Structures are given as C-alpha cells and as structure tokens.
Amino acid sequence: MILNEIERFEAELRESPDDFRKQYDLALCYLQHERNSQALELLDRMLDNGRRDAQAYYARAVAYLSMNNYRKAGCDFLRTIALDPDFLEAYKHLGFIQLTLGREEAALKTLKNALEKDPAHSGLYCVLGDVYLDIGEPDKAKDAFEKAFELAPEDAEPHCKLAMYYVSKGDMKGLKREYDILRDLDAVMAEQIGTLFFQPL
Structure with a gap:
C-alpha cells in the first residue's frame, strides 16, 4: 500500500518533472512514510532553483527535524x-x-508572538508549558497545559503534558487521572505511563 502510493506520486512527477506541486506532493509522501533523506533531497532541489515557498521550507524543516538536525530545521x-x-x-x-x-528566552518570545496571532492554538500552549517547566516555573507550566486542554479537550497532547507536569510534582493522583484519560486517547503513551508507575514489577 505504501509503495503503491509512493510509486504513484513518482510516476506523476516523471510525467511532469518540473511541476512544483507534484514535486511537493511527492516530498510530503516521502515524509509521511519516514523516507526523510529522499524528501530532503527533493526539497533541496526544489528550493535550490530559487523558489521562495513557505510550504516547501516548512516541509524541509520537518525533514531536518526528523533527522535531529535542529539548527538547519530552525x-x-x-x-x-x-x-x-x-x-x-x-x-x-x-x-x-x-x-x-x-x-x-527566545522560545518564550517565539511562542508568545504566535499566541498574539492566535490565542486559541492549543499546541502553542503545550510547548509554552514545556518552556516554563524547563526554567523552573511549574505553576505557569500548569496554566499553559490546562489552557491547551481547555482549547482541545479531546486531543492527547495536553493530557500528555499534564501527565509530565504531575510526574515533575510527584502528584500521583493527578498522574492517575491523566493516565485513565490517555487510555482512550493515546494507548501507547498510556501504556508507557502504566508500565512506569501503575503496574506491579
């Protein structure tokens, strides 16, 4: 199934090798299937032609991020x-x-600038909470994670972040509450939490 999808996009690009949209679609397909090196090679070729395209730069940044090349991704x-x-x-x-x-400090500035543009973006609050935890401001971290939950109660990420917060505070009751919720939203994360904290050795 994966090969069929990739082969289809590759065949379409062979028919129109200079079609930017088809190049981009194939690069996204590579990324979705964790073929990061192939995606990066294609995106480099697209952007080396002098094209200034936000979506292509973003896709290449994701490829770099997937390969742990943080500086180039940034x-x-x-x-x-x-x-x-x-x-x-x-x-x-x-x-x-x-x-x-x-x-x-740069992360705080970046995230706060983004939240001025859209105060209802739950994912921004999740990363903001991570920053506050890292700089030793757990109360602000909790506020950020709870805001993310308020904005997206059915998303797993705010619950994962709250679980991390409760671990940092040694609050097993709060952790158990998030664990129970995550069993429905993110079974893999719930299993990891359960193995570490709630299942007998």
Missing part, C-alpha cells in the same frame, strides 16, 4: 515565518527547537 522554520508570518505550526516547532537548544 533556519528553515525562520524562513517559513519570514515568508508567511501567520504559519503558526512553524512557530510551534521553532519554539520547540529553541527550547531543545537551550534558548529558553
């Missing part, structure tokens, strides 16, 4: 934002990279 997320200042997922990923590289 540069491409910045290019994405420069071309499309309302591309909120780029802000979210850039904030994560800045946090990962130990640039907490």
Whole structure:
C-alpha cells in the first residue's frame, strides 16, 4: 500500500518533472512514510532553483527535524515565518527547537508572538508549558497545559503534558487521572505511563 502510493506520486512527477506541486506532493509522501533523506533531497532541489515557498521550507524543516538536525530545521522554520508570518505550526516547532537548544528566552518570545496571532492554538500552549517547566516555573507550566486542554479537550497532547507536569510534582493522583484519560486517547503513551508507575514489577 505504501509503495503503491509512493510509486504513484513518482510516476506523476516523471510525467511532469518540473511541476512544483507534484514535486511537493511527492516530498510530503516521502515524509509521511519516514523516507526523510529522499524528501530532503527533493526539497533541496526544489528550493535550490530559487523558489521562495513557505510550504516547501516548512516541509524541509520537518525533514531536518526528523533527522535531529535542529539548527538547519530552525533556519528553515525562520524562513517559513519570514515568508508567511501567520504559519503558526512553524512557530510551534521553532519554539520547540529553541527550547531543545537551550534558548529558553527566545522560545518564550517565539511562542508568545504566535499566541498574539492566535490565542486559541492549543499546541502553542503545550510547548509554552514545556518552556516554563524547563526554567523552573511549574505553576505557569500548569496554566499553559490546562489552557491547551481547555482549547482541545479531546486531543492527547495536553493530557500528555499534564501527565509530565504531575510526574515533575510527584502528584500521583493527578498522574492517575491523566493516565485513565490517555487510555482512550493515546494507548501507547498510556501504556508507557502504566508500565512506569501503575503496574506491579
């Protein structure tokens, strides 16, 4: 099934090798199936032609991120934002990279700028909470995670973040509550939490 999808996009591109949209569709297909090196090679070729396209820079940044090349990913997320200042997922990923590289103040600025554009983006609050945890402000972290939950109660990510917060505070009651919720929303994460904290050795 995976090969059929990839082969279909590759065949379409062979028919029109200079078609930017078909190049982009194939690159996304590679990314979706974790063929990051192939995606990166294609996206490099697309962008080396001088094309300034926010979606292509974003896709290449995701490829770099998947390969743990945080600095190059960060540069491409910045290019994405420069071309499309309302591309909120780029802000979210850039904030994560800045946090990962130990640039907490830059991450706070990035995420707060994005939230000024869209205060209802739950994913931004999830990363913001991570930053607050990292700089030793657990109360602000909890507020951010709870805001993410309020905005997207059916998403697993806010519950995963709240579970992490409760672990950091040693609050097993709160952790158990999130564990029970995650059993329906994210069985893999729930199993990891259960194995570590709630199942007998």
